Amino acid sequence: MLSSRYKPWHVPLFMTKYAWLRMRRRPVLLNLEVTMRCNASCGFCDYWKTPKSAKADELKEFSDIARRFNPMMITFTGGEPTLRRDLEDIVASVREATHLSYLAMITHGAMLTVDRAKSLWDAGLDQFNISLDYLDGRHDDARGIPGLTAKILDTVPRIKAAGIGSVRFNTVIKDDNLDQLMPLVETAARLGAGVNFSVYTDAKNGNQSHLLREEQQRALSAAIESLLAYKRAHRGVITNSDHYLSEIPRWVRGGMTEPCPSGTTTVHVDPYGKVRRCPDFPPDVDWKQWSPYQPIACDDCFYACRGEAQAPMRWSRVLDVMARPTPPS
Ligand SMILES: C[S@@+](CC[C@H](N)C(=O)[O-])C[C@H]1O[C@@H](n2cnc3c(N)ncnc32)[C@H](O)[C@@H]1O
Ligand code: SF4
Numbered sequence: 056m057l058s059s060r061y062k063p064w065h066v067p068l069f070m071t072k073y074a075w076l077r078m079r080r081r082p083v084l085l086n087l088e089v090t091m092r093c094n095a096s097c098g099f100c101d102y103w104k105t106p107k108s109a110k111a112d113e114l115k116e117f118s119d120i121a122r123r124f125n126p127m128m129i130t131f132t133g134g135e136p137t138l139r140r141d142l143e144d145i146v147a148s149v150r151e152a153t154h155l156s157y158l159a160m161i162t163h164g165a166m167l168t169v170d171r172a173k174s175l176w177d178a179g180l181d182q183f184n185i186s187l188d189y190l191d192g193r194h195d196d197a198r199g200i201p202g203l204t205a206k207i208l209d210t211v212p213r214i215k216a217a218g219i220g221s222v223r224f225n226t227v228i229k230d231d232n233l234d235q236l237m238p239l240v241e242t243a244a245r246l247g248a249g250v251n252f253s254v255y256t257d258a259k260n261g262n263q264s265h266l267l268r269e270e271q272q273r274a275l276s277a278a279i280e281s282l283l284a285y286k287r288a289h290r291g292v293i294t295n296s297d298h299y300l301s302e303i304p305r306w307v308r309g310g311m312t313e314p315c316p317s318g319t320t321t322v323h324v325d326p327y328g329k330v331r332r333c334p335d336f337p338p339d340v341d342w343k344q345w346s347p348y349q350p351i352a353c354d355d356c357f358y359a360c361r362g363e364a365q366a367p368m369r370w371s372r373v374l375d376v377m378a379r380p381t382p383p384s
């Protein structure tokens with residue numbers, strides 16, 4: 056599902072760039088962690104404990120990094136990226152520095168007003184990914200932000216009405232939200248948005264309380280089957296590959312023995328310019344000294360960025376990218 060800024064004829068261009076990057080063993084997705092600061096208080100991620108003083112060391116410019124990697128997709132993330140008042144300048148300079156790079160942002164959404172979304176869109180952002188793990192008060196509690204779910208559900212249709220072409224929910228599949236997966240998809244479809252699923256890991260801060268458990272295998276497999284069936288009937292809402300979704304139960308069972316390709320197709324750069332292979336590994340070198348990563352023996356997570364890197368390029372993937380969700384009525 057591409058943003059409305061792009062036409063179907065852009066798809067072969069993006070696919071050519073993808074093939075070119077893979078042939079040269081270069082990352083396809085660059086995650087720019089523009090700040091590690093955050094004003095939520097999640098129990099499953101400790102970024103919000105980053106001291107406010109870290110702001111002084113954050114890079115002002117990310118365009119040289121974007122130019123160096125020149126990937127197909129760049130995601131502004133964090134910490135909470137909307138805390139940066141200069142995010143529009145960062146986005147605009149990255150836009151200017153790259154060609155045929157799709158720009159997205161992951162946000163908790165609490166500070167995302169229609170005006171802010173519009174100014175980021177005008178600066179060149181193509182897609183807004185808003186984290187949403189439940190449709191009820193559990194999401195507010197999990198993030199420590201009262202009223203967050205209502206705020207997101209109120210803002211998304213207004214952002215879409217303002218002409219912003221691509222909004223997705225980023226939903227982490229956990230022990231206690233299997234009942235929410237299909238309702239989240241149906242809500243996204245109603246709002247003209249998409250959903251991108253990922254899987255909970257304790258690799259972020261050691262919190263095991265939301266890990267999917269062995270005895271949930273049957274319920275998990277049933278939930279995944281429902282998502283795949285929905286995808287077959289309505290392409291363009293769920294944006295994960297079929298392969299990623301169908302591999303989730305195997306990861307939960309502990310059956311994934313292949314090395315993790317993190318750092319090969321996706322790479323992270325922290326707010327201070329250090330590169331790391333994935334969000335949960337420590338920073339390695341300054342971006343200027345980066346050299347390609349090799350796959351590693353690690354099975355600590357099944358983030359979409361790991362699982363999609365393991366997914367073969369199939370025709371269904373192309374259909375996923377080209378499909379557009381039904382516009383909201
Ligand atoms: C680290 S956050 C940064 C962006 C923003 N602060 C947010 O929460 O959307 C990026 C994504 O990681 C997800 N995430 C955080 N902790 C996680 C965990 N323990 N396991 C899986 N995903 C996690 C969040 O839900 C979010 O979609
Ligand atoms: S998941 Fe996002 S909102 Fe929650 S603490 Fe981490 S960075 Fe902040």
Ligand code: SF4
Pocket residue numbers: 258315316317332333334335336351353354355356357358361
């Ligand atoms: S499995 Fe891969 S992406 Fe996940 S924590 Fe390990 S190295 Fe990082």
